[in-house]
Amino acid sequence: MEFLLASAVGVMTAAGVYLLLRARTFTVVLGLALLSYATNVFLFAMGRLVIDQPPVISALAKGYSDPLPQALVLTAIVISFAMTAVVVVMALRSFLESGTDQGMLEPVPHTTPSAGAEVAEGSR
Amino acid sequence: MNHLIILPIMLPALIAPILVMAARHDLVLARVLSVAAAVLMLVLAVMLLVSASGQPPQMYALGDWPAPFGIVLVLDRLSALMLVLTALLSLAVLIYALGGWDGRGRHFHALWQFQLMGINGAFLTGDFFNLFVFFEVLLIASYGLMVHGGGAARMRAGVQYVVVNLVGSSLFLIAVGMIYSVTGTLNMADLAARVPEVADADRAILHTGALLLLMVFGIKAALVPLHFWLPGTYGHASAPVAALFAIMTKVGAYSIIRLFPLAFGAGAGISADLAAPWLLPAALISLALGMVGVLAARQLTQLVSFAVIGSMGTLLTAVALSSPQSMGAALYYLLHSTLAAAVLFLIAGEVGARRGGADRLAPGPVFGGRGLLSGFFFVAAIAMCGMPPLSGFVGKLLILDSARGAANAVLIWSVVLGSSLLCIIGFSRAGSTLFWKTAAAGKDEIAPPPRTSVLPLVSIGSLLAALLVLTALAGPLTGWLDVTAAQIYQPEQYVDAVLGEAGGRE
Numbered sequence: 001m002e003f004l005l006a007s008a009v010g011v012m013t014a015a016g017v018y019l020l021l022r023a024r025t026f027t028v029v030l031g032l033a034l035l036s037y038a039t040n041v042f043l044f045a046m047g048r049l050v051i052d053q054p055p056v057i058s059a060l061a062k063g064y065s066d067p068l069p070q071a072l073v074l075t076a077i078v079i080s081f082a083m084t085a086v087v088v089v090m091a092l093r094s095f096l097e098s099g100t101d102q103g104m105l106e107p108v109p110h111t112t113p114s115a116g117a118e119v120a121e122g123s124r
Numbered sequence: 125m126n127h128l129i130i131l132p133i134m135l136p137a138l139i140a141p142i143l144v145m146a147a148r149h150d151l152v153l154a155r156v157l158s159v160a161a162a163v164l165m166l167v168l169a170v171m172l173l174v175s176a177s178g179q180p181p182q183m184y185a186l187g188d189w190p191a192p193f194g195i196v197l198v199l200d201r202l203s204a205l206m207l208v209l210t211a212l213l214s215l216a217v218l219i220y221a222l223g224g225w226d227g228r229g230r231h232f233h234a235l236w237q238f239q240l241m242g243i244n245g246a247f248l249t250g251d252f253f254n255l256f257v258f259f260e261v262l263l264i265a266s267y268g269l270m271v272h273g274g275g276a277a278r279m280r281a282g283v284q285y286v287v288v289n290l291v292g293s294s295l296f297l298i299a300v301g302m303i304y305s306v307t308g309t310l311n312m313a314d315l316a317a318r319v320p321e322v323a324d325a326d327r328a329i330l331h332t333g334a335l336l337l338l339m340v341f342g343i344k345a346a347l348v349p350l351h352f353w354l355p356g357t358y359g360h361a362s363a364p365v366a367a368l369f370a371i372m373t374k375v376g377a378y379s380i381i382r383l384f385p386l387a388f389g390a391g392a393g394i395s396a397d398l399a400a401p402w403l404l405p406a407a408l409i410s411l412a413l414g415m416v417g418v419l420a421a422r423q424l425t426q427l428v429s430f431a432v433i434g435s436m437g438t439l440l441t442a443v444a445l446s447s448p449q450s451m452g453a454a455l456y457y458l459l460h461s462t463l464a465a466a467v468l469f470l471i472a473g474e475v476g477a478r479r480g481g482a483d484r485l486a487p488g489p490v491f492g493g494r495g496l497l498s499g500f501f502f503v504a505a506i507a508m509c510g511m512p513p514l515s516g517f518v519g520k521l522l523i524l525d526s527a528r529g530a531a532n533a534v535l536i537w538s539v540v541l542g543s544s545l546l547c548i549i550g551f552s553r554a555g556s557t558l559f560w561k562t563a564a565a566g567k568d569e570i571a572p573p574p575r576t577s578v579l580p581l582v583s584i585g586s587l588l589a590a591l592l593v594l595t596a597l598a599g600p601l602t603g604w605l606d607v608t609a610a611q612i613y614q615p616e617q618y619v620d621a622v623l624g625e626a627g628g629r630e
Contacts (some may be wrong), residue, residue: 032291032294036290048305079257079293086286087290090267090282090283090286097275
């Protein structure tokens with residue numbers, strides 16, 4: 001089980017980092033998702049891997065699995081899910097406003113803050 | 125327990141939903157609520173500061189769960205100081221935003237309050253995972269604020285900012301997982317107690333985790349080579365948002381100051397002084413690179429962004445010297461650089477707006493209020509570059525003085541002094557181009573809108589006044605900050621406050 005889990009974390013991280021380094025926003029978002037999956041599995045393993053053990057104290061239990069990482073992973077999943085949603089929405093807005101999704105590659109052309117705001121207000 | 129400690133988190137957490145639900149179509153009501161909350165927060169922060177300066181660190185157990193098992197908030201002099209700084213900055217910058225920026229998109233005030241909730245929580249928490257959660261709260265609010273006002277360029281810069289921070293969050297979680305796997309705790313005080321006891325075979329994992337955390341905080345603090353997101357983000361955010369973000373880099377610096385002297389300080393056995401060998405070179409390079417960026421910048425906002433990177437370098441150089449004296453100097457410089465960076469962003473925003481949406485560093489047409497703004501810019505630039513007589517000079521002097529006994533004092537002195545010269549050249553060139561030279565309007569510039577609001581000028585003026593107060597009260601203030609620095613380097617006080625006198629689980 002250790003080998004399976006470790007290689008899963010490794011492969012997902014490697015694929016995530018590879019996708020993160022692409023030029024298009026869509027692949028970057030996919031890379032972020034993979035990286036957050038890898039992180040969640042990694043967090044799950046931080047309390048050691050045990051099978052068939054209860055997380056709460058009972059008189060019959062021979063050993064315990066650590067309940068804390070499970071609670072943390074739950075929080076981390078919720079947060080990473082919400083963040084992925086945010087980045088998808090922002091990437092879409094950015095694509096619709098600038099007409100390209102190569103936002104990761106080129107430096108952002110500088111229009112000044114207030115000029116940008118004027119344009120945005122005009123289009124609304 | 126002192127129930128005031130939870131209020132800096134509760135107050136914005138209560139006000140923000142009210143702003144979203146009750147005041148979403150009523151800008152006047154939203155402004156009133158937001159300013160009232162900011163004033164209340166300042167009063168609260170000052171009360172906490174008074175409470176913290178008379179006592180050892182105080183612990184607030186959430187849900188009354190005892191320390192290593194439940195999440196705790198800890199108020200000590202350092203966190204109280206950061207709370208006051210945040211409250212002061214947010215009130216002053218909010219006044220600027222009332223001049224029109226808050227109406228250029230939805231939910232500005234609600235996002236502002238959520239951002240404050242995250243920042244205050246990060247300053248108060250005594251638990252790693254909770255620190256992660258508050259980081260996410262402040263980040264998700266900052267994503268909204270970053271793209272406030274809209275526009276294609278700002279959106280694209282916003283996406284880059286979000287992606288960088290999501291990678292940072294993943295790293296944070298991995299680091300927390302590593303540290304938990306060998307120490308079995310997420311509580312900072314408990315970690316400090318357990319680091320010396322970690323088995324030698326596990327120490328490599330502990331150190332990797334701790335240095336990964338340093339990297340995450342380095343991303344937040346815009347430490348070279350993790351600074352690349354900052355000029356794009358701050359340069360494209362609206363002026364009041366960029367000014368508020370001046371405190372966000374300090375959240376990273378605060379986390380470094382909180383964690384490393386506490387858990388990896390002198391009492392940590394083999395793990396002692398883990399951060400300094402990495403932090404010092406990175407900080408010196410940040411300082412040099414930031415000031416070279418000041419010389420190379422073509423827009424005023426970019427120039428200020430690079431000055432922020434340079435000032436973070438100065439601050440973290442002092443932190444990396446890891447002595448109580450240099451920490452006192454670092455805290456003074458932290459107060460100064462936050463206010464100076466914020467006021468420069470506000471000035472840049474106001475200059476850009478009055479020139480008709482152009483803050484490029486090229487001669488332009490004469491704009492209204494040029495004399496007053498040039499005066500403001502002059503004072504702020506002097507403060508930022510550390511010229512006498514303002515607070516930047518006092519801060520740099522204290523840092524140089526504390527570096528005198530260090531092993532590489534010559535290097536530190538030459539980088540700090542040389543970069544100051546670059547800063548002066550960059551800022552004086554920018555100032556003379558913007559305020560002394562005139563030319564016809566460029567083809568991409570639109571006619572400047574008539575500006576009637578004096579609120580931005582009031583806000584800029586009050587921040588500059590705060591810098592003057594910082595300079596005038598430098599004596600008593602450094603005395604107070606030296607005691608704070610001494611408290612940072614006595615982690616037993618913090619551990620006792622959280623785990624009880626017995627050290628928790630003897």
